[in-house]
Amino acid sequence: MQITRQADYAIRAVLYITQMGEAQRAATSQIAQEQRIPPSFLAKIISQLSIAGLLQTSRGARGGVTLARPAGEITLLDVVEAIDGPIALNECVLNKDACGFGSECPLRSLWCDAQDDLVTRLRNTNFAQFAVQSA
Numbered sequence: 001m002q003i004t005r006q007a008d009y010a011i012r013a014v015l016y017i018t019q020m021g022e023a024q025r026a027a028t029s030q031i032a033q034e035q036r037i038p039p040s041f042l043a044k045i046i047s048q049l050s051i052a053g054l055l056q057t058s059r060g061a062r063g064g065v066t067l068a069r070p071a072g073e074i075t076l077l078d079v080v081e082a083i084d085g086p087i088a089l090n091e092c093v094l095n096k097d098a099c100g101f102g103s104e105c106p107l108r109s110l111w112c113d114a115q116d117d118l119v120t121r122l123r124n125t126n127f128a129q130f131a132v133q134s135a
Contacts, residue, residue: 007083009037018071018127025064052082072128089115
């Protein structure tokens with residue numbers, strides 16, 4: 001399994017904003033340049049994260065992007081799911097009827113356990129844990 005490039009960019013953008021500090025706003029052009037994200041792609045990502053309630057945007061001379069909630073309340077899972085939707089290692093995890101073997105499949109419990117482990121780890125990892133603010 002691999003998260004999409006869009007989710008990776010979203011994580012990097014949120015991390016960048018987190019590291020700036022709570023009172024700071026980041027210009028999308030600044031985020032795009034420093035995180036090496038194509039500006040038009042970043043605009044779409046910022047919009048999705050804003051709709052999900054993770055970022056706030058404001059226009060104008062003092063505009064920019066900030067976190068909508070404290071960094072400790074935004075998890076990696078929040079960001080990934082805002083961009084990619086629910087995590088599914090295999091389609092049978094979300095819908096047991098997707099597999100012709102149904103409940104007889106010997107692998108379904110493995111996929112479900114692995115997904116639960118991944119989701120738990122992402123849910124328990126918030127952006128405050130990565131905040132390294134410069135003095």
